[in-house]
């Protein structure tokens with residue numbers, strides 16, 4: 434799956450780079466012609482290519498930001514030809530694409546999710562397809578997050594429910610609140626640690642891309658492994674994020 | 689988004705909320721989660737050893753209305769069925785019964801997972817109980 438997706442993206446990339454400017458016929462980049470500088474019709478490229486970047490996850494946000502402002506200025510519809518002209522329409526479209534691309538790439542989690550999406554990983558489908566497999570084989574479905582995390586989520590939710598009930602009747606139990614607070618601190622630490630874990634997978638992913646750029650073949654299995662690890666960490670992170678949110682809601686007003 | 693009447697009914701009057709003794713040899717427990725939204729669901733069944741009929745079912749779900757309704761319905765459906773019959777319940781049956789919209793399909797998947805996980809847990813207990821049974825107190 435990932436292999437074919439990758440090759441289409443790569444193909445799209447070379448294709449676009451090879452495309453020529455509508456006005457002067459020279460080679461163009463994603464937004465402007467390199468030769469005559471005219472704005473170009475939006476090309477169907479991914480967000481990384483839009484910024485002329487390789488699909489790597491470690492990226493310098495400051496440089497990205499600079500590039501973003503530079504491009505927004507240049508793409509400003511008022512700067513690009515007469516009102517109602519084709520060029521103005523294109524610069525409008527390019528501007529909105531620029532905004533989407535920037536917003537996606539500057540956020541580390543969105544960037545990771547976007548890359549997974551480009552690689553053909555369907556985050557929303559994973560649970561359903563695992564269920565279908567379990568149904569077909571009669572085996573117990575492997576839960577996507579580890580069982581002890583599920584236990585933790587469940588237990589903490591029970592405590593939160595208790596806390597909410599107590600609040601309703603107006604009798605706060607300080608011991609319970611203290612326990613939940615303690616739990617919350619541990620969760621926040623875990624959340625932090627998960628981000629670091631994610632970054633270590635970025636590194637292995639980027640390593641693969643670098644090898645590819647150097648003309649080496651990267652086995653599909655290795656690619657998939659790197660992607661799976663990111664999916665796994667994002668799933669766990671989801672749970673923790675929701676838990677922290679629920680804890681904060683439940684604690685509101687107490688202590 | 690608006691919930692169907694059946695969902696609202698299960699949500700307001702969930703059937704079989706609660707828990708059973710997890711360590712009992714006749715009780716199977718399934719604890720499952722949906723990574724999409726971070727919701728969790730626990731479903732427990734109590735099985736008659738001689739007939740393999742599910743006599744009791746309990747659930748507790750922390751999640752959206754559809755997940756609560758799906759698990760509530762699941763406990764109703766498995767009760768009185770044999771373990772093998774219960775395994776034929778599919779998430780789409782739940783979707784149909786509750787008229788869940790497409791974005792809520794994963795909530796019904798969670799309920800099917802929970803049934804399977806509970807039965808899986810019970811089966812595992814039966815297998816490991818066999819050799820130990822002889823030396824049990």
Ligand code: FES
Nearest residue numbers: 725727752755795
């Ligand atoms: S939204 Fe998560 S189970 Fe329904």
